[in-house]
Amino acid sequence: MDYCKYHPLDGATYACRACNICQCDKCVDDEHRAAHCFVCGAVLESLGSANTVEPFWRRLKEAFKYPVNANSMSLIVITALISVLATLMPFLWILSLVLYLFAAGSIMKYSFTCLERTAMGEMKAPDVMDAYSGGITLLLQLVLMTVVLTVIAGAAYYYLGPALGGLLGFIAVFSYPAILIRFAQTESMLEAMNPFAAVALMAAIGLPYGLLIVFMLIMMTSVGVLHEWIGALVPAVSYLLQSIVSNYYTVVMFHLMGYMLFQYQEQLGYSARSDEDDETPDRSEQERLAAKIDVMLKEGDYEEVVKLYYQAFKKFPNEVIFFEKFFDLLYVCKKAVLMADYGLTYLEFLNRRKRFDKLTPTLKQILFVAPDYLPDSPTMRVQLATLLKQQGDVKLAVKLLNGMHKLYPEFAGLPDAYQLLADTLDEIPNMHAQAEKCRQMAVQLKRKVDERQAALALQVEQKRAQDAQALNKTTGVKAVRKGPPPGTTLSGITLELVPLEPVVAKTDADDATA
Ligand SMILES: [Zn+2]
Numbered sequence: 001m002d003y004c005k006y007h008p009l010d011g012a013t014y015a016c017r018a019c020n021i022c023q024c025d026k027c028v029d030d031e032h033r034a035a036h037c038f039v040c041g042a043v044l045e046s047l048g049s050a051n052t053v054e055p056f057w058r059r060l061k062e063a064f065k066y067p068v069n070a071n072s073m074s075l076i077v078i079t080a081l082i083s084v085l086a087t088l089m090p091f092l093w094i095l096s097l098v099l100y101l102f103a104a105g106s107i108m109k110y111s112f113t114c115l116e117r118t119a120m121g122e123m124k125a126p127d128v129m130d131a132y133s134g135g136i137t138l139l140l141q142l143v144l145m146t147v148v149l150t151v152i153a154g155a156a157y158y159y160l161g162p163a164l165g166g167l168l169g170f171i172a173v174f175s176y177p178a179i180l181i182r183f184a185q186t187e188s189m190l191e192a193m194n195p196f197a198a199v200a201l202m203a204a205i206g207l208p209y210g211l212l213i214v215f216m217l218i219m220m221t222s223v224g225v226l227h228e229w230i231g232a233l234v235p236a237v238s239y240l241l242q243s244i245v246s247n248y249y250t251v252v253m254f255h256l257m258g259y260m261l262f263q264y265q266e267q268l269g270y271s272a273r274s275d276e277d278d279e280t281p282d283r284s285e286q287e288r289l290a291a292k293i294d295v296m297l298k299e300g301d302y303e304e305v306v307k308l309y310y311q312a313f314k315k316f317p318n319e320v321i322f323f324e325k326f327f328d329l330l331y332v333c334k335k336a337v338l339m340a341d342y343g344l345t346y347l348e349f350l351n352r353r354k355r356f357d358k359l360t361p362t363l364k365q366i367l368f369v370a371p372d373y374l375p376d377s378p379t380m381r382v383q384l385a386t387l388l389k390q391q392g393d394v395k396l397a398v399k400l401l402n403g404m405h406k407l408y409p410e411f412a413g414l415p416d417a418y419q420l421l422a423d424t425l426d427e428i429p430n431m432h433a434q435a436e437k438c439r440q441m442a443v444q445l446k447r448k449v450d451e452r453q454a455a456l457a458l459q460v461e462q463k464r465a466q467d468a469q470a471l472n473k474t475t476g477v478k479a480v481r482k483g484p485p486p487g488t489t490l491s492g493i494t495l496e497l498v499p500l501e502p503v504v505a506k507t508d509a510d511d512a513t514a
Pocket residue numbers: 004005006007010023024025026027
């Protein structure tokens with residue numbers, strides 16, 4: 001049994017032959033029909049739930065307990081009694097044969113039901129009455145197959161001599177479980193008796209099949225030994241005991257065969273978990289991405305992890321889990337550069353989620369990892385500074401606002417920012433002179449912004465007038481000659497647009513000198 005590389009306590013359901021690892025359902029890319037490896041992208045080999053099943057020799061104890069319940073035990077004992085009764089009336093050989101066949105058939109049918117149920121993953125012995133609900137055709141087929149095998153082995157022994165006959169007999173015993181398993185699988189006698197199918201099944205199961213046979217032989221021998229021990233004393237009691245033990249072993253054996261079918265379901269071409277698969281809904285893209293991030297993190301491919309997180313931020317801009325996890329990761333791992341990159345993204349995410357209470361604590365966490373960090377957004381700086389000033393952390397607030405007119409000369413909120421800076425400086429001792437300077441700066445900036453706005457308004461008006469003019473002109477032209485769109489041929493429009501730019505630059509330059 002293999003375990004998931006990333007969940008060492010969970011059984012693996014897939015294997016990547018390229019990476020030489022095993023994964024569970026969670027740790028694979030199941031976006032397409034065939035599961036792919038998160039690490040290398042190769043198509044994975046499905047291990048099926050077969051792999052998550054313990055091998056049969058590890059649960060022999062449970063297998064021997066399998067028939068130990070009132071229900072199954074009474075059947076075992078009663079059929080044993082009947083077969084003993086059959087041997088006690090040799091004078092009525094027909095009745096004796098019928099009784100014997102009845103006993104053998106009953107235990108056979110029950111055992112076969114055990115095999116089928118176990119193969120479906122049911123690890124509790126079925127109810128005896130349950131086992132007989134089906135028709136007797138199945139039972140007859142079972143008996144017929146057993147008889148055919150015995151006859152073939154017997155005939156070989158008789159006609160071909162003990163050496164070849166013994167070999168054929170051994171082959172018959174060896175393939176008997178395979179035939180039964182095939183029969184349970186296909187419910188067709190012809191399919192089951194096909195020697196090629198039996199060989200294919202043995203090849204698919206491999207060594208454990210051999211172990212099963214060894215196990216069966218040990219059981220058969222133990223019945224013989226039992227007979228040796230007490231057979232000499234009381235033949236009838238000995239026969240009864242033998243019969244009970246062999247019945248009991250039969251149930252255990254069939255249970256083990258069923259278990260083998262369950263364990264090797266994938267190789268044997270059927271799946272006992274197909275029902276479950278239909279019930280579990282497919283993972284969402286988001287869950288899949290989260291799983292991939294987990295795998296890459298456990299692989300230690302941090303570059304990929306960072307890439308995946310940024311993908312996630314783009315695709316799921318409102319998904320708390322990605323943003324928080326990445327932040328925690330960077331914080332715990334003290335990744336200063338990455339944190340400086342990510343800081344603003346996370347702060348803006350908190351803003352989107354209206355978690356204003358978390359803004360300043362987060363900023364302080366970021367600063368703990370990246371001490372020189374300052375968010376590269378004027379709006380965020382003002383927002384943080386406002387909060388910090390309220391909380392009394394004036395130093396940090398000043399740090400955030402300082403020099404903003406150089407960093408963000410185009411920022412419309414500059415006058416307010418400097419007003420805020422002035423108010424903040426007021427709260428620091430010996431900073432009144434500075435505060436006054438800032439206040440003047442704020443006034444100056446305000447004037448500049450106003451002027452710019454006026455210029456902008458003028459510019460918009462001019463443009464509108466020119467547009468109207470141009471429109472009149474072009475419609476006139478268009479009506480006459482249906483030429484290509486205006487502006488491409490006539491330099492008129494493009495020329496009109498060019499002087500608009502210097503108008504802005506000119507006013508700015510004027511302001512700067514003023
Ligand atoms: Zn896993």
